[in-house]
Structure formats: structure tokens, C-alpha cells
Amino acid sequence: MTIDRRRFLQLSAAGGGAVFASALSGCANLGLGGASDFYFVQMSDSHWGYKGADNPEADHTLALAVARVNALEIQPDFIVFTGDLTQTTDDPNERRQRMAEFKTIVAPLKVRDIHYMPGEHDASLDRGAAFQEMFGATHYTFDHKGMHFIVIDNVSDPGANIGSEQLSWLKNDLEGRDKDAPIVVFTHRPLFDLVPKWDWATRDGAAAIALLMPYRNVTVFYGHIHQEHHHMTGHIAHHSARSLIFPLPAPGSQEKRTPLPWDPASPFKGLGVREIEAKAVPATYEMAEFGLQKT
């Protein structure tokens, strides 16, 4: 099975459209014989509850994204939300209210298999307490059609640590797996040091990458930086997704990570959701020749 980013769906005032993107380096050869093709959708960083000039349409953007996904001709097998479902608030009741409103807005999604994970806006101020009440565990695994998915929580600690306990859990989950097994990791923050001075990093992310490194077919999808970005750590590919609230500047491109201003001439520019298509690779064969007599 190969997994690649087949296309991006760009939200636009005109209704948007699918944009084809070529296969990503580092994603090939996630071989899994016998499995069928499938695709899933990544949605990220909706920041429900945000109010500000960087997205004057914030009250409608998440609903628009839901409509766009529902309009897909072939529905994905599942959807993953890679964090920052809601905009942070100091008020615990308001935090839960925003999460409840988020759930109401995404409830019309036709796809019922939805995997949620928190971002720092959802979880860092209460170490994930409200998120767990409303959505469940902050780190977990699941399997789908022969592919193993690992959700890593690098936000419930406000210091962006995965933590020794979760790293142990990750180590235990990986142990015994085939080194060629296709593994997909979802996180909110980048596991690698993208721009530490913008807090685009995970403090102990290198430890997670070290645990994943022996496995030859690992791909990481994350959010947090509100834009498409692709990076390799060795053979492991890391792909960030666009947000559903406002885009942020290219990594390190300016002094501050201030949002890109809303463009009334091109509303929703830079926002979007992602399709990821997993394809079965052609079968390969290993051959051994035997003579008629044992040697």
C-alpha cells in the first residue's frame, strides 16, 4: 500500500475545488499486500470560538469545511481532526461550550468514523481534561485496512512534552511490529524542530522520532502551523495541513508568526482540508530455487 497526498481541497468563496498534488517523497513503499485502496481526510485547526479580523467569517468557516467534505463524490473511510478544534479560553465552562458547539457543527458529516485529537488551544490549560470529557483519549492507536495509526498527544503538557509515560506507551506499541509495516502518526505540533523560536516544535519530539526510526514506512501528519509544509527526518516524512481559521506565515519567513491578513478579495484563501489516499502497491515476490536433492 502506498500513501500519498492525492489532492487538496481549497475552500474559496466560489466554492473551491480539488487541487491535485503529486505524490510525496518519502511516502512511497508503504507496502501492504492484499489490502484495498482507501483514503481519509485530515481537517485541522478550526479554532472554533475565535473572533478577530484575521477571519471575519469564522462563524461559518467550519460549517463550510463540513459541507465541502460532505460534497466529496466518494466519501473517505474516516476523518481525522489534528487538533486545535477550539480557540483557547481561560474559562473551563466556555471551553466545554466551545467543544460542544464544535461537535454540533461537525455532526452533519456523513462519515461517522472520526478521530479527534487535541491541540494546545484545546488541552494545554487544563492538561486535556475538557477534551477527554468531550472527545475521549488524547493519545491512542487504531488500525484500518492493514495500516496502523498512532495518535500522539504533544499538547496536554503546556510545555509541549510528549512525556516519558507516553513515550513508553509508544515504544510498547511499536515493539514487535514488522519493520516494513505501514505506520501513520498523527500529532498536533511538529515532532521535529521546525521553528523553535515560533514554538513550532515538540520539546521531546526527537525521542518519538528515534522510536519510529527503525520502521521503514512511517509518515507523520500534523497541524499547528496552519499551512502545508513537508519535511523529512531521515526516511520519515512529515506533512502539515492547512487550517480552517487563518493561515500563518511560511516557517521563519518573518520576525513574528502573526497570521496572514484576511483578503476580502479572496476570502478563505490559504484554508483547506486534505485528502490522503492509501493505495495498494503491486504484489512483489521473493523467489528461492530448490534442486531435487537436499544439499
Place this chain on the structure above:
Amino acid sequence: MTGASRRAALIRIGRLFGLLSLLDIASDPLALGAEPSASAAREIPIVAQRFFYTPNVIRLRRGEAVVLAFTSLDFVHGFNAPDFGVRADLLPGRVTRVPITPMTAGTFDFLCDNFCGEGHEQMSGQFIVA
């Protein structure tokens, strides 16, 4: 191992064996944290509160050993200066001292790296090293 982490490891070893002056000589080309003696270092008080540092522009001299003395008023803010390879948690109710010796002139960013609320992304500052 990155330059910063290599430097931090060297400093830890230096603390053990009293080799700090040698480590300063062996420093990376960029401005990096060091371990000045407490008596020689100028102390710079900095207040951290949601969502800013006061002051947030700090002027230093190249090669000058200083101690940043943080007081956090309301949260376990972070202090992270990636170019210096130093970070610290700033616990309210105590002064957190961070020694640094910039070895290169320039402007270097620092930030709060403990998520502290809706203005967290703006909580940052700069060292200007002349």
C-alpha cells in the same frame, strides 16, 4: 546532536569538572549560554506575565556575562532562547536565574514556550547584542 544540545552537554560536563573557561573558548559561533561567576555577572530583572515580558528588548554586550533574573507573576511561563541553547520554567513566587554570555553580535529572539493562553503566541522578546 545539534550545536545547542552539544553545547548544553559540554556545559553540564564543565560544571562537573570546572572546565567552563575552556568551554567558552570552544563555543559554537553563534551566541550561546554560558556560566558566568555570580559575582561578575550583571543581573537583569525581567518580569513575565500573561502575555509579555518586561522588558522585552534586552541590550547586551558581546562577551558580557549576565544573569537574567525572571519573576513570573501569574503562570509557569517558559523562557526559551533557541539561539543560546537555554530554556527554563519560570515558577511564580520565586526568582529564576538564567546565566548567559552572548558571544556573537546580532538580534536573537526568545519566547515563552509553555502555552499560557490566548496571547501566548505573542509572548516573546529580543536580545540585541552589540
